[in-house]
Amino acid sequence: MTQAALPRAGIPTAADILAPSPGVLLRRRILRHWGLLIGGTILAVIVLMALLAPLIAPHDPYDQDLARKLIPPIWHGGAKVTWAHPLGTDQLGRDYLSRLVYGARISLLIGVSAMLISGVIGTVLGVIAGYFGGRVDMLVSFIVTTRLSMPVVLVALAVVSIVGSSLTVVIWVLGLLIWDRFAVVMRSATQQIRAREFITAAQALGCSTPRILLTEVAPNVLNHLIVVATLEMAHAILLEAALSFLGLGVQPPTPSWGLMVSEAKGLMFFDPWLITIPGIALFALVLAINMLGDGLRDVTAPENRG
Amino acid sequence: MTAAALTAAQVEAAPMLEARDVSRTFRVSTGLLKPKRTLQAVEGVSLLVRPGEVVGLVGESGCGKTTLARMLLGLLPPTDGEIRVVGRPTAALPRRTIAQLVQPVFQDPYSSLNPRKSIGAIITLPLRVQGGSDSATWRAQVEEMMERVGLARSLYDNYPSQLSGGQRQRVAIARALINRPRLVICDEPTSALDVSVQSQILNLLQELRRDLGLTYLLISHNLAVVEHMATRVAVMYLGRIVEEADTDALFRAPKHPYTQALLASVLTPEPGLGVPDTQLGAAYPNPLDVPPGCRFHPRCAHVMDICRTVAPKPVASGEGFVECHLYGTP
Numbered sequence: 001m002t003q004a005a006l007p008r009a010g011i012p013t014a015a016d017i018l019a020p021s022p023g024v025l026l027r028r029r030i031l032r033h034w035g036l037l038i039g040g041t042i043l044a045v046i047v048l049m050a051l052l053a054p055l056i057a058p059h060d061p062y063d064q065d066l067a068r069k070l071i072p073p074i075w076h077g078g079a080k081v082t083w084a085h086p087l088g089t090d091q092l093g094r095d096y097l098s099r100l101v102y103g104a105r106i107s108l109l110i111g112v113s114a115m116l117i118s119g120v121i122g123t124v125l126g127v128i129a130g131y132f133g134g135r136v137d138m139l140v141s142f143i144v145t146t147r148l149s150m151p152v153v154l155v156a157l158a159v160v161s162i163v164g165s166s167l168t169v170v171i172w173v174l175g176l177l178i179w180d181r182f183a184v185v186m187r188s189a190t191q192q193i194r195a196r197e198f199i200t201a202a203q204a205l206g207c208s209t210p211r212i213l214l215t216e217v218a219p220n221v222l223n224h225l226i227v228v229a230t231l232e233m234a235h236a237i238l239l240e241a242a243l244s245f246l247g248l249g250v251q252p253p254t255p256s257w258g259l260m261v262s263e264a265k266g267l268m269f270f271d272p273w274l275i276t277i278p279g280i281a282l283f284a285l286v287l288a289i290n291m292l293g294d295g296l297r298d299v300t301a302p303e304n305r306g
Numbered sequence: 307m308t309a310a311a312l313t314a315a316q317v318e319a320a321p322m323l324e325a326r327d328v329s330r331t332f333r334v335s336t337g338l339l340k341p342k343r344t345l346q347a348v349e350g351v352s353l354l355v356r357p358g359e360v361v362g363l364v365g366e367s368g369c370g371k372t373t374l375a376r377m378l379l380g381l382l383p384p385t386d387g388e389i390r391v392v393g394r395p396t397a398a399l400p401r402r403t404i405a406q407l408v409q410p411v412f413q414d415p416y417s418s419l420n421p422r423k424s425i426g427a428i429i430t431l432p433l434r435v436q437g438g439s440d441s442a443t444w445r446a447q448v449e450e451m452m453e454r455v456g457l458a459r460s461l462y463d464n465y466p467s468q469l470s471g472g473q474r475q476r477v478a479i480a481r482a483l484i485n486r487p488r489l490v491i492c493d494e495p496t497s498a499l500d501v502s503v504q505s506q507i508l509n510l511l512q513e514l515r516r517d518l519g520l521t522y523l524l525i526s527h528n529l530a531v532v533e534h535m536a537t538r539v540a541v542m543y544l545g546r547i548v549e550e551a552d553t554d555a556l557f558r559a560p561k562h563p564y565t566q567a568l569l570a571s572v573l574t575p576e577p578g579l580g581v582p583d584t585q586l587g588a589a590y591p592n593p594l595d596v597p598p599g600c601r602f603h604p605r606c607a608h609v610m611d612i613c614r615t616v617a618p619k620p621v622a623s624g625e626g627f628v629e630c631h632l633y634g635t636p
Contacts, residue, residue: 019468022421197418201481204379204410205432206402215431219422 029299036295042288050104058084059095061102061255069093073273087277090260091267096274099255100281106256107237107285110171114236115229117175122182123225129183130190131213140183147180153242160248170249174236185228189221223300230293234286241282257282320393322489322521323355323378323408328387330373334594345593347373349545350387355489360515360522362536362553364529364568368593370545371525375491378523380404392488402435409482413494415474419466425452425477426462432485447484454517455480456510472503476510483514491523496531508535529572533557538626541565544591544601551626561628563606600631608632 020028030036049056071080073088073096081088087096129140156173163169193199194217202212241258243249245265250256252263257278264274332345348370355361365371376382378389380396389396391407409432412418419428429448433439449459455476466474475495482490495511496504508531515522526532532539533553540550541562549562560566597604603613612631620627 022465022467197412197414198420200376200381201410201412201418201478202431203381203401204405204408205435205481206400206405207431207435211435215423216420220420 026299030295033295033299035291036299039288039291039293039295042284043292046104046285046288047108049101050108053101053105057095057098057101058086059098061094061098062253063094065089065093067093070267070271072271073277076273088273090264090274096277099260100257100277103255103257103260103278104281104285106167106250106254107240107282110167110174110240110250111233111237111289113171114174114178114240115233117172118177118179118232118236119182119225119229121176122179122228123186125179126183126186127190127213127217127221130187131194131209131217133191133194137187140187144180144183147177150177152177152239156239156243157246157248160243165243165248165251167250167254170240170243174239178232178235178239181232182225182228185224186221189224190217193217193220223296226300227293227297230289230296234289234293237282237289238286320357321354321390322357322359322392323353323523324390324393325351325353325374325378326388326390327352328374328377328384328389330370330377330382331385343594346545346596347593348377348384349596351542351545351547353540353547353550355521355523357488357521358519359538360524360536362532362539363523363525363542364527364532364539365542366527366568366591368591369542370593371542372493374542375410375493375523375525378491379408379410405432405487406436406485407487408489408491409485409487411475411478411482411490411492411495414498415471415478416466416498418478419474421466424463424465425457425469428466428477429480429484432481436485448480451480451484454514455483470503471499472506475499475503475507479507479510479514483518483520486518487520489521489523491525493525494527495524497526497528504531511535529557529569541568544593544596546601546629548602548630549626549628551624551628555624555626561623561633562602562630563608563632564602567605567607600629 068085068089069091070093071082071085071089072078074081074083074086076088085095085097087100090096090099125140125143129137155177159173160169199212199216202216207216240249240256241261244256244258245262247262250259252259260278261275261282264271264278268275328348328351329346330348332347333342334345335342351370351374353361353363353374363371363374373382377384380389380399380401383397391399391404396404423431426445426448429451430441430444433444433447445462449462452459452461457473457476457480461469461473466477469477479495492511496507499507511522512535514520522535524532524535536553538550539553539556540547541556541564542548543564549556549560549565551561556565557569560569591601591605599615600606600613600618603609606613610631616631618629618631620629621633623633
């Protein structure tokens with residue numbers, strides 16, 4: 001009786017000697033991946049900055065004060081430097097730190113929205129092509145090839161100059177132009193999964209095609225989707241900066257990092273910080289997103305590294 | 307009197323699965339700009355599986371075994387012929403009804419389980435598809451089935467990557483049996499497993515057949531497995547069943563030269579004997595280019611003139627039949 005009441009400490013049961021679950025392994029790999037952690041941290045800081053912009057920004061980003069124009073940032077030294085404007089002011093006397101903080105909102109908004117639009121288009125096309133194959137695949141591949149033959153920046157420039165530029169137009173133009181990588185990656189990932197026997201098993205169980213796509217295919221291609229999504233988000237942010245720099249993206253006085261570089265290009269040789277500050281911000285954001293994407297690829301699919 | 311008794315026996319042995327003259331062709335492209343060619347994967351196969359039987363289907367790779375299995379599962383419509391499950395033609399049945407009657411067990415348990423789903427979710431899926439109950443009932447049913455196939459209940463929330471090959475195959479078997487199908491099509495159920503695990507899985511399949519009153523169609527190229535499990539054997543060559551007989555009769559006295567060669571090709575554990583000579587030659591059968599006459603004649607040791615021009619008709623022999631000019635009409 002006493003023996004039966006004894007806890008079976010130290011005796012391994014079947015559950016104890018199992019390999020760790022995929023979730024535990026994933027968490028372990030994430031915590032060991034420095035690129036992923038650094039990229040994730042920088043991105044988290046920028047996202048927080050964008051979300052809390054009204055609390056962080058010391059001034060209204062639209063407030064002009066020509067009496068206080070072109071104050072250099074605090075590390076520059078000189079008579080005009082003031083803690084009221086830690087990053088200085090631009091040629092219209094607007095606080096540069098406030099514009100940078102609010103600009104993060106525009107960059108992230110465009111990045112996320114364009115990525116979502118292109119992600120939906122590309123994923124639907126790619127999964128359908130990969131799953132059904134045959135004629136459907138041929139048609140989708142033709143659409144993808146057609147899209148790839150169009151230079152993104154040129155088409156975006158043409159459309160924006162015809163339709164007129166606004167934040168919404170930029171988001172839609174980018175979203176409708178950069179779905180090709182989603183389609184290509186999702187197509188080949190789905191083809192791989194399609195050939196596995198658990199898909200046949202699901203068919204033999206009488207699962208409907210939408211159910212197979214959602215519950216059997218989707219969870220297995222999700223890791224590829226996340227990686228492409230981060231890369232395309234960085235791509236969209238850079239394209240927005242390029243369009244804004246060319247004057248066809250976001251319109252002034254909206255604070256956008258690309259527009260800030262563009263507005264300062266006349267003063268590049270006299271007040272270089274006007275270009276380097278938004279430039280560094282863009283660089284850090286895109287680098288962080290790419291590091292995150294690479295890291296996610298490494299930790300979710302270690303066999304696909306390369 | 308004997309006639310009446312015969313009818314009773316026939317009623318009892320109403321076929322679980324019946325294939326009548328089933329054919330399947332594929333259009334395959336042989337290269338860019340070349341015309342598509344017709345691949346004859348299965349041609350005019352008739353097969354009868356009675357309740358409680360274990361029918362073995364043997365043949366070398368590429369002879370159409372798997373295509374036939376896919377058609378019997380209702381996953382691939384035959385180009386010709388008719389398949390009936392429990393007397394009902396599959397062409398008219400919805401997929402879900404076929405799924406309740408026939409279920410597959412696949413060869414590779416590393417490929418047949420979704421790596422992103424837990425064991426519990428994988429075995430619950432058939433219940434979910436058929437619907438009509440709540441998750442607590444499902445869980446109880448799944449745990450009962452897990453126990454029946456020899457899996458610990460504690461594995462419910464684990465993932466396939468945490469299990470061994472044998473355990474995974476048990477999961478696949480549990481998934482196939484949870485809805486209590488009448489017929490299970492086992493496509494090489496043990497050939498991806500370690501030898502030590504193979505016999506465990508085969509014994510499990512035997513046990514489940516007894517307990518649940520199942521009927522098996524066992525597809526395999528492992529003759530030892532077929533001899534151990536099957537009550538009747540059909541030998542397939544290049545899309546046709548060339549011989550069908552009771553297991554004992556077939557292994558004791560194979561009739562068709564191809565069956566004889568297959569049995570002769572079994573490797574013995576005797577060292578020094580080397581690889582047995584089957585006299586089949588090196589001519590590999592090509593389903594894109596089926597030989598005229600008897601499709602086995604280019605490799606046959608007993609080839610006659612008639613074999614090159616006339617396709618043999620099935621000749622009844624004992625309980626089964628054989629398709630060869632050596633037998634029947636002189």
